[in-house]
Amino acid sequence: MKAILCENFGGPKQLVLQEIPSPLIKDDQVLIAIKACGVNFPDNLIIQGKYQFKPELPFSPGGEVAGEIVSIGKNVTYLKKGMRVLALCGWGGFAEEVAVDANRVLPIPDQMNMINAAGTLYNYGTSYYALKQKAAIKPGETVLVLGAAGGVGLAAVELAKKMGAIVIACASTNEKLEICKSKGADFTINYLQEDLKKSVQEITNKKGVDIVYDPVGGTYAEPALRSMAWNGRYLVVGFASGTIPELPFNLALLKGCSIIGVFWGAFAEREQKENQKNLGELVNLLLSSQLKQHHHKIYSLENAAEALQDLLDRKVIGKAIIKIGEWVEKTIEPIPIEASPISDLKETASSTIPVVFKNKSELKNHIGQNLGTTTWLKITQERIQQFADATLDFQWVHLDTEKAKTFLPGGKTIAHGYLTMSLASQFFYQLISIENINSFVNYGINKARFISPVQVDSEIRMTASITQVEELPNGSTKLFLNCSIEIKGQEKPAYVAEIISMIF
Numbered sequence: 001m002k003a004i005l006c007e008n009f010g011g012p013k014q015l016v017l018q019e020i021p022s023p024l025i026k027d028d029q030v031l032i033a034i035k036a037c038g039v040n041f042p043d044n045l046i047i048q049g050k051y052q053f054k055p056e057l058p059f060s061p062g063g064e065v066a067g068e069i070v071s072i073g074k075n076v077t078y079l080k081k082g083m084r085v086l087a088l089c090g091w092g093g094f095a096e097e098v099a100v101d102a103n104r105v106l107p108i109p110d111q112m113n114m115i116n117a118a119g120t121l122y123n124y125g126t127s128y129y130a131l132k133q134k135a136a137i138k139p140g141e142t143v144l145v146l147g148a149a150g151g152v153g154l155a156a157v158e159l160a161k162k163m164g165a166i167v168i169a170c171a172s173t174n175e176k177l178e179i180c181k182s183k184g185a186d187f188t189i190n191y192l193q194e195d196l197k198k199s200v201q202e203i204t205n206k207k208g209v210d211i212v213y214d215p216v217g218g219t220y221a222e223p224a225l226r227s228m229a230w231n232g233r234y235l236v237v238g239f240a241s242g243t244i245p246e247l248p249f250n251l252a253l254l255k256g257c258s259i260i261g262v263f264w265g266a267f268a269e270r271e272q273k274e275n276q277k278n279l280g281e282l283v284n285l286l287l288s289s290q291l292k293q294h295h296h297k298i299y300s301l302e303n304a305a306e307a308l309q310d311l312l313d314r315k316v317i318g319k320a321i322i323k324i325g326e327w328v329e330k331t332i333e334p335i336p337i338e339a340s341p342i343s344d345l346k347e348t349a350s351s352t353i354p355v356v357f358k359n360k361s362e363l364k365n366h367i368g369q370n371l372g373t374t375t376w377l378k379i380t381q382e383r384i385q386q387f388a389d390a391t392l393d394f395q396w397v398h399l400d401t402e403k404a405k406t407f408l409p410g411g412k413t414i415a416h417g418y419l420t421m422s423l424a425s426q427f428f429y430q431l432i433s434i435e436n437i438n439s440f441v442n443y444g445i446n447k448a449r450f451i452s453p454v455q456v457d458s459e460i461r462m463t464a465s466i467t468q469v470e471e472l473p474n475g476s477t478k479l480f481l482n483c484s485i486e487i488k489g490q491e492k493p494a495y496v497a498e499i500i501s502m503i504f
């Protein structure tokens, strides 16, 4: 396979394109054929040997990939060959293939394209966590974003606006500030040309800002801290300027403000359920086009070093992406969802990020809790035909579209009830993943009720919750899930049942 290799620690210019063997996978890993890789700030640190992780030389940079699974390790249960996935792999992404631990891999919703999948979660995940969990942002508050046209900065501008804040974006060029405005910034400050503190005082009528989002550090940190309102929150996100600021502590006292560290990677590791909730909410907003990442440029693998150099030279606005190989993105229609503030979406978010359980016993703590809702799946005539071919059930109500026009309500064929039922397993894998187990079998269905017929071309999705976890004398565990498959636009569900699974 082709890969961009870092053979000696240094800048982007020392990277070389090489033909190397495909990576071998371990039992807990999958091999991904990469279609696209997001370019992130740490990629430049990692090739210089300045990052918290120092891979063995030679290695490929690139920590955020999207592609298709081409092989799976024997301990991997819920991921399958051919699945479209994204992964936060740390490094190895500027290549045609990468081996990744299964627990770092997430399925890509059908409606999300590969380029978006490769460049979204890192930036939005960080900024959403910073604003939601760390700053506890409230509508009407004022947020000052430094480095606002960078990867995490632009995501913060867009999210803060969506969360009802007044956004002041700061960047080094007017071109960058124009993009910030298009993403919702109410005010802009060119911090190379204007006095940061004075401009904030003017914009806020001397009140100051409630939240500072700082991924830059360096010389802007002190004027930003001095621009804070009473009870403000200063979010320490990163040090893109290369300088960790040393600030006078008395400012925090005088302002009554909090200085808060943001470390999304650690949050994702330590507070997995909260992070999954965040990701589900973000996926929902992205799929409905309420958030839309700005792509600076799509580079080829051959030009990957140029992408890293552009990032170092502060040329990149939003996100740079490396597209690997020649392929065409299929056109995907956004899911129509009425625009609504983020806070309203929390309970209804449909997510394809499975809830991950580290072991069987964690399941018990989730009894009675919702696992979430899958994305919508369209029931096409082709799918119905395939089911008929597999089951030899060729009744005309399912297959004869002409006769259906005359004799069936709505003039449409209907899916076999058992087709809807069988899709519960497919939906199931979107919602739940259990690690450190030997095997997992979807064992049976209890209390199944077919309530409304599913007409061709309608969309269905499943919501599920854990109702019971039963440990058996032979060491296996029986898991009971309540599931309900709904039809878009209809009050009554298509199908409800209890799914029983055996875990060994």
Ligand SMILES: NC(=O)c1ccc[n+]([C@@H]2O[C@H](COP(=O)([O-])OP(=O)(O)OC[C@H]3O[C@@H](n4cnc5c(N)ncnc54)[C@H](OP(=O)(O)O)[C@@H]3O)[C@@H](O)[C@H]2O)c1
Residues within 6 Å of the ligand: 040, 041, 042, 122, 126, 147, 148, 149, 150, 151, 152, 153, 170, 171, 172, 173, 176, 215, 216, 236, 237, 238, 239, 240, 241, 242, 262, 263, 264, 265, 311, 312, 313, 314, 316, 318
């Ligand atoms: N805490 C976390 O969990 C977390 C997560 C993700 C990223 N980060 C950190 O956040 C920082 C920004 O990441 P990013 O992905 O947004 O990077 P980015 O896309 O390169 O954006 C950084 C922005 O910083 C500004 N900047 C000022 N001085 C700079 C310099 N000397 N070199 C480069 N940029 C400079 C640039 O904007 P102007 O030209 O407009 O000034 C640039 O747009 C990094 O330190 C990264 O490690 C932290």
